[in-house]
Amino acid sequence: MFTYLSKRICVVAISICLVSLPLMQSANAAVISTETAIEITDRQDRIDHINLMLSADSVQDTLVRFGVDPAHASARVDALTDTELLTMEEQLEQLPAGGTGVVEVVGIVAIVLIVLELLNVTNFFSEF
């Protein structure tokens, strides 16, 4: 008798949980979490940062000389996933800071081309 009763209680309790679960979730489905807000900001910051580096005249010239349309490269950057963006930014971060000397320009162009190439966004290297 007792087992039967506890089984019934269990079934009712679980049913209530199952029914109310979607309700509880939908109650705050519309709140954007702090974590998501951070992800969104970080993504935009990364895109802005990379585009800023790409916008230097010397970088643009070098890209053109390699046969890559700078506007095209920039548009492709927008389409990268968060992880891909992170990879590219990390590589760029490792370049010597400041200045737009030959070494930095070649470095920036190389990174951008390698990353976009590895992600099969461009097919720059397959032309060789």
Place this chain on the structure above:
Amino acid sequence: MLNKVHLRWILAGLLVYLSGCASNIRTMVDELDQEMTAVELTETPFYSQVTDQCGPSALAATLNVSGVNVEPETLKSQIYIPGREGSLQIELLAATRAYQRIPYRIDPDVTALLAELRGGRPVLVLQNLGRKFAPIWHYAVVVGYLPDRKQFILRSGDQQRHLVKAPQFIRTWQKAEYWGVVTLPPGELPASPDADKYVRSVAAIESVGDTISAAAGYEAATSRWPRNSLAWLGLGNSYYAQGDLDSAERSYSQLLTIEPNHAVALNNLSQVQADQGCFEEAAATLDTALVAAESHPATYVLIQKSRQEFDRQRSPAECDGS
């Protein structure tokens, strides 16, 4: 013949060459010359480590100082992965959060390290006692510094008061990317806090569901940096998760006085208004949010979803004015 593969290797080599950066150990040692007074946190407990278990011993010491009563043995099961002969940094951070403490990674320099010590907080550090390419990872707790002898004092391994010459310590610390963490009770700020880094440390504890600790952390952040929008957003979200609609509304509104077009704050405020039964107000706020997010595609998509959800849920109930 220069083919695709060759070119890739050449460019990869170039990257390695470019990324090799100058050592700043010398600079750090010089910085230490300005430190005149000795500091030693003698109260920091010491747990002699069992083989390969420096992580639990070190973490137990810093947790104890922050007011958590826990022994390495208890932590061992949570952070020690036998297969990896040591515990990963991420797990130390996760375990810290599980005890309602906010781990904060200090700035990678001796000045920040000493500032924490002078503030009475021991620093959990990762050291590489081997070479860069054959690392021997080790966790220890820095508890003091003796300027006259240029030595750091560590709780390390089986030594309660391990004295290490400054350059030697800095070298081992550098090879571990200057990883150093303080264990903060919620509401306490580190000695030389960076606003963004601190708020993100709080966001991490919020995201694992400890909204009480998070709210205390965000409160501290908003008093120190009253114009930090992420802190206000996190505060609102933490209160909302606790069901405290009034406090959530206050936080979002405060953020909107600083940044009237903060789309995420508008979106979340609208949800609070809807929960309070103020549907007209909520709809208007959501419209403002959509306009504010027009140039931010990622945010716009989320707010559009909110809008659909709102329309779906909307009932004809009157605003009760609460």
